[in-house]
Structures are given as structure tokens and as C-alpha cells.
Amino acid sequence: MPENVSLTLPPPMAADPEAIQRALSQKLGHPIDADRFVIARRSIDARKRTIRVNLGIRVYAAGELPTKGLPEFSYRDVRSAPPVVIVGAGPAGLFAALRLVELGFRPVVVERGKPVKERRRDVAALNRRGILDGESNYAYGEGGAGTFSDGKLYTRSRKRGDHRRVLHRFHQHGADPRILSEAHPHIGSNRLPGIVAAMRTTIETHGGEIHFRQKVVDLSVSGGRATGVRLADGHRIEGRAVVLASGHSARDVYEMLMARKIALDAKSFAMGVRVEHPQGLIDRIQYHGQARGDYLPAAAYHLVQQVDGRGVYSFCMCPGGFIVPASTRRDGLVVNGMSFSRRNSPYANAGIVVEIRPGDIPVRDPAGPLAGLNYQRTLEHIACKNGGGGVVAPAQRLADFVNNRSSPRLPACSYPPGVVASSLHEWLPDSLRLRLQAGFKAFDRKMRGFITNDAIVVGVESRTSSPIRIPRDSSTFQHIGMPGLFPCGEGAGYAGGIVSCAVDGERVAAAVAHFLTG
Known part of the structure; x- marks a missing residue:
């Protein structure tokens, strides 16, 4: 040892x-x-x-191999193996597919978006010209929402599976070996697309399949169990089981399940804004006024505060990053954050969001479990109306927002499509606004100088997690009312980030293998 x-x-x-x-x-x-x-x-x-x-x-002792005890991956030829349909090529779906290949099953991945190379062009068009492709954007396409993000690879939930396997599998497919040792590893959105493409190559080389531009509109059910999916073009893809890893933005999938009377549960989620500071300011606060120099990374922060019984916290903090448009519909505006591997942008941004429980939604929605989705959609629509058209986002100086003042002029912002001055304090729901303002004040006590008019808040951050859980049995991982259907990942309500989604994908793959072999 x-x-x-x-x-x-x-x-x-x-x-x-x-x-x-x-x-x-x-x-x-x-x-x-x-x-x-x-x-x-x-x-x-x-x-x-x-x-x-x-x-x-x-x-290590002399002659002892440093690789001893590290995760190993052995992929089989699964060309003639039993097929398993996987809906979604995000981290949950890809890692489920890779694990199924190891276990001797043929994954057939169905993805509504495009391969990552083509998806990059659509994301560039969205950033530069505000052209939104509803099926190929920051949320949809190969690699899922994590592909064009910071690529954070750390998780606080380590009891659900072996997160080391996830890191080593990323390294096997081209990630920098430093992710194996850093306390807060990340890959960067400039490198993630190549790694995602390498994972696809592994799956296809060993006999798995990935079908792009194929939107799932229904399940195939035979003998009371899920056996496949029906596509928008009318074709069906059949398998021995279905892994549903469609992500938290695939709202039509939830509506399809509701129409089929497949049980869904409402759960807590979060919404708020994205705040951006000069990175130099965050560096000075976190490094006690010292210059970062050549040996320290761009400083990050993680902030949490209870306000009136609800958590207000930072989410997806991107040091040296950019704010990006994460909308999937033309009538709704959503922002998120990302950064490159070097984290060398002059800006630092993070989502600052408020916990929302099902009972907090102001109007009791007849949609039942879909009430949270409708609340998200309403806020995104309001943000779009208060923006500058297209994906030009509404924004306000941070100190002005906290003090209910308008911002006639805005500081520079990293958001590529641009921002327009808007009084977010006037149109955000009071349940969000008041808690956000109190949270910012608490954060300023923890990080002196956090509230400043050199910082900007941009609206809205509404896709931190799914407001829905697709209930599954805790031992078989199958839906409680539909045998053969395996809800998986963030969209199913069981993960929140790249690593936890990947871990859940591997666990679900093992459960599928157990189901099919008895």
C-alpha cells in the first residue's frame, strides 16, 4: 500500500x-x-x-506501480448484444452508455440535438447574432448542458457512487490529468467538446449507436413495460429497456409523461439572477488584497445564506468566465455561466438563486407537478419582455438592485449578445427580489466589497435544476409505475451537475444490466 x-x-x-x-x-x-x-x-x-x-x-515503494488500485475500464464488443435505448446524450446518458458497453449491452442513444461540432456553430451564431436554434443550443445537443459550461468536476454528494471513476473516465478520453488531483477540478468549455466526441467514438467503436436530430415524442410500451421510444418522424427505436436521461430543460418530455399518466412529483428548485464582478475584485477579496500573480488561480467563492426560511446561494460560480444565453425558446430568456480551461477572462460570474419549494409557487396551478415548470416559463417570459429583443438580456448594477435604484448606464459585461438597462427590482417577484437583496447584503458582510456598482446582475437564472422528480424505486432504479423505464440524471431529479449526473448514469446502467439478466 x-x-x-x-x-x-x-x-x-x-x-x-x-x-x-x-x-x-x-x-x-x-x-x-x-x-x-x-x-x-x-x-x-x-x-x-x-x-x-x-x-x-x-x-509508493520501489517497484510498486502508481496505477495500482485506480479505476480500470474494459469495453466489450456489443454489436450483437441486447439493445438498451438511452434518451439524451448529456453526461448521464453518455456515462450510462459507456458503462453498458462495459457490462455487455448495446446502448442506442437518441439525442434531439446535433453532434458537438455542428452544435458549436449554432452556439456561436447564438452568441454573435442572437440566432436561436430551438434544438441545438446551450441546453440541447451532444454532451448536454455541461458541454458549453465551466466543466466543473466536483460534487458534494459522494455517497451515491464512485466519483473517481468519472474523473478517470474523463481523463481516459482526453482531460488534463490535473483533474485527478485538484480539489475543485474543471475542464473548460474549450476542451469539453473534444472529450465528448472521444466518448462517442468509444461507444460507436464497440458497437453502440448514437442517433442525432431525433426528438422523442412518446414511449413504446409492450406487455406493461417500456421497450423503446417513438420519434417525431414516426419511427420507433426498440430495446430491452429505456434509460430516460433527457435533462431538466426537456419540458416536452415531462408533458409526454403526464399525458401518459406516468407519475411525476414536484420538488424544490431554485431561480434568481446571475451576478458578474471584475475578476480582479474577487481576487483582492479572496486573497486578502494580494496580487494573484503567476501561481494562484482566478479566485472563486461559494456563498450560502438563509433568508426567511429559504436558502439563497451561489450556483455554478465561474471565475475568469463569461455569462452566456441558455434559452431554448424565443419567448423566454435564460442566462448561465461558462469559462475556458485557463479561466482568463477579466470577469467572474455566478448564479445567485433562491430556493423555491412547491408550496411557494404563488398561484396553485392546475398542471399539478408541472407547476414549477410553468413558474420557470413565466419568469423567463417576463425577462424576455424586459430585455432588448432576441437574447439581449435585462441587467442592473448590483448596488442599484440592492437599493431599488434604476441604472441608467451599465458597466462592461461579458454576455456576448449584450445587455440593456432594466430595473430588475421592479419586475422580479417579491419572493425572489427581497430574498436576493437580503442575500446580497449577507454576502457583502462575508466578502467585504461584494456589493458594488462595478458589478452587474443579469436576468434570469432559472435552470439550476429540475422542479420535477420522476419517481423511481430506490433499489431497482425503475419508475415506480412503469417497469423497464429508468429515470436518470438531472432531468429525472436525481443529480445536479456533471459528476453527479455521470455517477447516476453509471448506477442506472448497472441496474439495467441487473434487470435484464435477473
Whole structure:
């Protein structure tokens, strides 16, 4: 077994492999060759003015392989294996497909959007010219909503599966090896498309299938169990089971399930705004006024505050990032955040959102479990009306928003389609506005200088999670009323982010294999 050693070093030393080797040898009291240790964990400790880097190092005995005990992947030829239909090629769907190939089943992935290379062109047209393709955008297409995002690969929910398998599988398909050791690993939206395409190649090379531009409009049901899907063009794709990993923006899928009287449950979700600061300001706050220099990353933050019994918190914080248009309909405006691998934009942004429980929705909606979806849609429509047309977003200076003042002029903003001055404090529902304002004030007490008119709030951030859960049995992972249907990932209400979706995809794949083999 390797020996685990902890080191705490100044940032310049932690960036120098030879300095790490010297410090490790000094701590152990004898020389250590460079091929006998690996950095298992790296994190920044900026709680005090003297900033340090904490390293967790595994030291191996002479002749012991550093790869011992690491996840291994063995893909089978599944060309003649039993087919399993997977709806959605996001992280849940892709990782379910990869795991099924390992287990000896043929995944048949059905994706409404386009392959990632073509999808990039549609995203560029949305950013530069405001042209929205309703089936190929930041939410729909190969890789799902995570492809054009920061690519964060950390999760706080580690009891549901082996998150290390997810990181190693990303590394196997081209991700930087640093994701295996960083405390808060990320890939970056400039690198994720190539990794997603490499995963598709693995699936197809071993006999799996991925069908793009194929919108699912119904399930195929035979003998009381789900056996496949019907497409918008009338064709059917059949399998031995159906994994439903369609993501939280596929609202038509929820409506299809409702029409089939397949049980859905309302659950808590969150909505709010996206706030953007100059990255230099966040660096100064988090690094105690010190210059970041060459050895520290763009500073991030994670903020939480209870306000009137509801959580107000930062979501998808993107240091050195950009705000992007995440709309899927022309009559609704949604924003999100992303960053490249180097995180070198001069801006830092994060969603600041308010927890919404089913009972908080102001009008009791006859749609029942779909009430949360309709509430999201209403707020997105209001944001669109208060924007500048197309996907030009409504925005306000942060200090003005907190103090109920209009902003006649706006600071520079990273949002590519542009922003227009709008008094968000006048049209956001009071249940959101008042909690957001109180939350910002609390955040300013934790991070002095957070409230400033050099920062901007942009509306609206409404797709943090699904307001619906598709209920499944906790042991079989099948829908409680439809055998053979396996709800999966964020859209089903069981995950929230790339890693947790991928972990859920692997768990569901194992449950499918167990179902089909008894």
C-alpha cells in the first residue's frame, strides 16, 4: 500500500515539481525519486493572509506501480448484444452508455440535438447574432448542458457512487490529468467538446449507436413495460429497456409523461439572477488584497445564506468566465455561466438563486407537478419582455438592485449578445427580489466589497435544476409505475451537475444490466 503524506507549501513551490520532490524528501528523511510519488490532491488555503497550497501525496515503494488500485475500464464488443435505448446524450446518458458497453449491452442513444461540432456553430451564431436554434443550443445537443459550461468536476454528494471513476473516465478520453488531483477540478468549455466526441467514438467503436436530430415524442410500451421510444418522424427505436436521461430543460418530455399518466412529483428548485464582478475584485477579496500573480488561480467563492426560511446561494460560480444565453425558446430568456480551461477572462460570474419549494409557487396551478415548470416559463417570459429583443438580456448594477435604484448606464459585461438597462427590482417577484437583496447584503458582510456598482446582475437564472422528480424505486432504479423505464440524471431529479449526473448514469446502467439478466 502507498504511504499518504501531506505537505503545505507556498504557491511558487507547489507549482515546481522539483521543489515538491525536495520538500517530500526532507519530510520523509530520505531521497524520493520522482517516479515514486503522485500528487493525489491539491487545494488552495486562503483563509489567512499567508496563502498556502495543501498537497496530498501518495508515495509508493520501489517497484510498486502508481496505477495500482485506480479505476480500470474494459469495453466489450456489443454489436450483437441486447439493445438498451438511452434518451439524451448529456453526461448521464453518455456515462450510462459507456458503462453498458462495459457490462455487455448495446446502448442506442437518441439525442434531439446535433453532434458537438455542428452544435458549436449554432452556439456561436447564438452568441454573435442572437440566432436561436430551438434544438441545438446551450441546453440541447451532444454532451448536454455541461458541454458549453465551466466543466466543473466536483460534487458534494459522494455517497451515491464512485466519483473517481468519472474523473478517470474523463481523463481516459482526453482531460488534463490535473483533474485527478485538484480539489475543485474543471475542464473548460474549450476542451469539453473534444472529450465528448472521444466518448462517442468509444461507444460507436464497440458497437453502440448514437442517433442525432431525433426528438422523442412518446414511449413504446409492450406487455406493461417500456421497450423503446417513438420519434417525431414516426419511427420507433426498440430495446430491452429505456434509460430516460433527457435533462431538466426537456419540458416536452415531462408533458409526454403526464399525458401518459406516468407519475411525476414536484420538488424544490431554485431561480434568481446571475451576478458578474471584475475578476480582479474577487481576487483582492479572496486573497486578502494580494496580487494573484503567476501561481494562484482566478479566485472563486461559494456563498450560502438563509433568508426567511429559504436558502439563497451561489450556483455554478465561474471565475475568469463569461455569462452566456441558455434559452431554448424565443419567448423566454435564460442566462448561465461558462469559462475556458485557463479561466482568463477579466470577469467572474455566478448564479445567485433562491430556493423555491412547491408550496411557494404563488398561484396553485392546475398542471399539478408541472407547476414549477410553468413558474420557470413565466419568469423567463417576463425577462424576455424586459430585455432588448432576441437574447439581449435585462441587467442592473448590483448596488442599484440592492437599493431599488434604476441604472441608467451599465458597466462592461461579458454576455456576448449584450445587455440593456432594466430595473430588475421592479419586475422580479417579491419572493425572489427581497430574498436576493437580503442575500446580497449577507454576502457583502462575508466578502467585504461584494456589493458594488462595478458589478452587474443579469436576468434570469432559472435552470439550476429540475422542479420535477420522476419517481423511481430506490433499489431497482425503475419508475415506480412503469417497469423497464429508468429515470436518470438531472432531468429525472436525481443529480445536479456533471459528476453527479455521470455517477447516476453509471448506477442506472448497472441496474439495467441487473434487470435484464435477473
